[in-house]
Amino acid sequence: MIRAGIVGGTGYTGVELLRILALHDQVEVAVVTSRSDDGMRVDALYPSLRGSIEICFTKPDVESLASCDVVFFATPNGTAMLMAEQLLARNVKVIDLSADFRIKDAAEWAKWYGMEHACPDLIAEAVYGLPEINRAQISEANLLACPGCYPTAVQLGFLPLIEQGLIESSHLIADVKSGVSGAGRKASVATLMSETGESFKAYASAGHRHFPEIVQGLSLAAGKQVGLTFVPHLVPMIRGIHATLYAQLKGDLASQLQSIYEQRYADERFVDVLPAGVHPDTRNVRGSNNCQISVVVPQGGNTVVVLSVIDNLVKGAAGQAIQNMNLMFGFNEKHGLQTMALYP
Secondary structure, three states: OEEEEEEOOOOHHHHHHHHHHOOOOOEEEEEEEOOOOOOOEHHHHOHHHOOOOOOEEEOOOHHHHOOOOEEEEOOOOOOHHHHHHHHHHOOOEEEEOOOOOOOOOHHHHHHHHOOOOOOHHHOOOOEEOOHHHHHHHHHOOOEEEOOOHHHHHHHHHHHHHHHOOOEOOOOEEEEEEEOHHHHOOOOOHHHOHHHHOOOOEEOOOOOOOOHHHHHHHHHHHHOOOOOEEEEEEEOOOOOOEEEEEEEEEOOOOHHHHHHHHHHHOOOOOOEEEOOOOOOOOHHHOOOOOOEEEEEEOHHHOOEEEEEEEEOOOHHHHHHHHHHHHHHHOOOOOOOOOOOOOOOO
């Protein structure tokens, strides 16, 4: 049994961590922080957790968090980097769900996130938490950078093609749609359902913060710099990400693609390659830690299209963080994450 703390327990990612950890019989949720709700019972704010989480929110404090074996940061960018060093010094493992440690170049991080990094020396120590490529390193990690939701869907979709050099990696296109919960639990007119309902739009098309993270991961897999056009969209649903990915094949490979994807992910519990001709649907991964993928070459040409769907709050955030925690502490990777998708 390990003790876990959550910094930022009132956002969508924080409550999703609580929901999943409540089902994990090897974890005691010992500390949940919120400055604004200090002293309030967690299940008073989230009655869905009644009978499962019976503690109160507290203000974030290194000393109380140091009593934990692992601390999750479900916080805005720029928060985890202010506390990580102190917690690591007390032998607490840190899993950061923000972007503070994802990008290896501190100057590049500062460019995209608009602030100087508070502990650039720790960036090299952080392990990027995509288990499908970094499982061995994750199991030895003390500081874990949990991938973003868009980067998870895009990288899992492209990886089999990139790793085997089957596509022109200088001309990749990621056309990705997200539900409104990806914007977080904050007051914002742009993400009100009355604003997003019956509407569909692209945003940050000139440059989204997840762009350098995706390029970094795909470039490492390719062994060279990749070229990517990434355009995110907001769709009127609460959860889910649908990535439609395009690339040019280097040869007549259409007949081999299904088996290439099936072989690459054969041993991955949370990546499901669908049968040929079946399209993934965000509702079929809602609430689960699964990524569903299909691959097709339309009209028999040389453009391959990969469809990749995840729940942005689970495989795109909290579920993947707990998958990483399981690896870091030697638990079964699936532990606590075997919940089926919600349907309808």
